[in-house]
Amino acid sequence: xxxxxxxxxxxxxxxxxxxxxxxxxxxxxFCQRQKPILKEIADQNIWIGEVDPDENPSLVQRxxxxxxxxxxxxxxxxxxxxxxxxKTKYELLNILLDYLK
Numbered sequence: 001x002x003x004x005x006x007x008x009x010x011x012x013x014x015x016x017x018x019x020x021x022x023x024x025x026x027x028x029x030f031c032q033r034q035k036p037i038l039k040e041i042a043d044q045n046i047w048i049g050e051v052d053p054d055e056n057p058s059l060v061q062r063x064x065x066x067x068x069x070x071x072x073x074x075x076x077x078x079x080x081x082x083x084x085x086x087k088t089k090y091e092l093l094n095i096l097l098d099y100l101k
Contacts, residue, residue, distance in 0.1 A: 023069060
């Protein structure tokens with residue numbers, strides 16, 4: 001499931017379970033390459049939240065992000081990992097598997 005997140009619904013959506021949140025900007029070439037991969041993973045019943053950093057600057061500031069795409073991994077509302085840059089489908093799935101153990 002691919003869910004659009006913003007400053008109003010962010011906390012509510014990350015509070016339960018393991019959630020991947022990715023910050024992608026429309027002007028970022030790597031972000032645009034990342035989007036089809038995110039959709040493909042989300043179609044496999046993996047929850048992914050997507051945040052537009054230009055429309056949600058307080059979230060960018062909250063997590064001190066300065067490069068995109070930026071990925072945040074949450075478990076029950078707590079940030080457990082973050083990583084930056086374009087990731088293949090298999091890289092993302094392997095990162096997730098590491099935290100599901």
